[in-house]
Amino acid sequence: MRSSHRAARIAKFAVLPAALLVSALAVSQASYSAFSATTNNAGNSWESGTLALANNASGTALFTATAIKPGDTGSKCITVSTSATVPSTLKLYAAAGYSAGANSLGDHINVTVSSGTLPGTTTTPGDCTGFTGSVVVPSTNTLTTFAAAKTSYATGADSFALPAGGTRTYKIDWTFTSTGSPATDNPLQGNTASIGFTWESQS
Numbered sequence: 534m535r536s537s538h539r540a541a542r543i544a545k546f547a548v549l550p551a552a553l554l555v556s557a558l559a560v561s562q563a564s565y566s567a568f569s570a571t572t573n574n575a576g577n578s579w580e581s582g583t584l585a586l587a588n589n590a591s592g593t594a595l596f597t598a599t600a601i602k603p604g605d606t607g608s609k610c611i612t613v614s615t616s617a618t619v620p621s622t623l624k625l626y627a628a629a630g631y632s633a634g635a636n637s638l639g640d641h642i643n644v645t646v647s648s649g650t651l652p653g654t655t656t657t658p659g660d661c662t663g664f665t666g667s668v669v670v671p672s673t674n675t676l677t678t679f680a681a682a683k684t685s686y687a688t689g690a691d692s693f694a695l696p697a698g699g700t701r702t703y704k705i706d707w708t709f710t711s712t713g714s715p716a717t718d719n720p721l722q723g724n725t726a727s728i729g730f731t732w733e734s735q736s
Contacts, residue, residue, distance in 0.1 A: 582619035582697075584734055588612060590658035595705065595730075603641075603711030603718055610661040612651065613732045614700040621734035623701055624689030625669070628729030631680035639676035639726035645706040646670035648691045664704050672708070676728050686733045695734055705730075 589612045598607055613623065625646065633639030649666015669691040670679060683690055693701050712718050 582617070582736065584617045584619065584621055584736060585615055586623075586732060586734055587614050587616075588732065589614070589656045593658060595659060596707070598707075601709050603709050603721075606706065606708045608661060608704060608706040609659040610651065610664055610702055610704045611658065611730075612656060612700055612702045615695055615698060615734065617695075617697050617734070617736075619736045620694065620696050620699075621736040623691060623693040623695040623732060623734045624686050625691050625703065625730060625732050626683040626685055626689040627680040628731045630727075630729065631676070632725070632727045633677050634724040634726045636720045636724045637677070638721050638724035639680075639728070641710050641712070641721060642676045642726055643672055643708045643710055644670065644674055644676055644679055645672040646690060647704040647706075648693055649702055649704065650700075651702045661704050664702060666702070666704060672706070676707075676726055680728055686735060689733065703732075 595609050595611055596607065598605075615621070625648075631639070646669055647664075647666040648669045649664055651661075652663040670683070674682070682688060691703075695701060
């Protein structure tokens with residue numbers, strides 16, 4: 534009897550370390566699952582760029598040539614500038630509403646357009662002093678053929694890579710060409726032709 538009582542006591546105390554071990558393991562796992570760590574990258578945002586164009590003759594016709602006759606010529610410069618925050622491609626085309634005149638004076642006004650730069654900070658409308666550039670609309674174009682060929686951005690002349698905040702100057706030359714005969718030149722007397730020039734940039 535005494536022997537079996539002692540065995541029961543030994544078995545009872547033997548169970549205690551195992552129970553403590555299980556309890557310690559449970560505490561260890563509970564502590565581990567409570568650990569955490571984070572890292573954050575806040576304040577992400579997006580803002581679109583802007584395009585804007587202006588010219589130094591805005592609101593004023595570059596040409597108001599009057600009493601012209603065959604053989605007369607003229608030239609003026611206009612500077613296009615941008616306050617855009619992104620680079621773009623700049624093109625020139627004829628504005629809507631071109632008029633060749635009742636007797637097609639526009640067929641006899643040849644126009645040449647060159648794209649380039651002016652030195653320093655020249656901003657006077659029409660001033661071409663020191664202009665350097667290259668031809669983007671050849672002299673074989675009359676006002677009529679230019680207006681017919683350059684009707685939109687898609688068909689526009691130049692395709693200049695305009696940087697953000699950049700400028701580009703255009704020199705426009707015209708010549709009143711003679712037909713070589715008074716009989717055909719005379720009907721052009723008192724005629725008018727008008728055209729607008731549009732510059733557009735796209736990014």
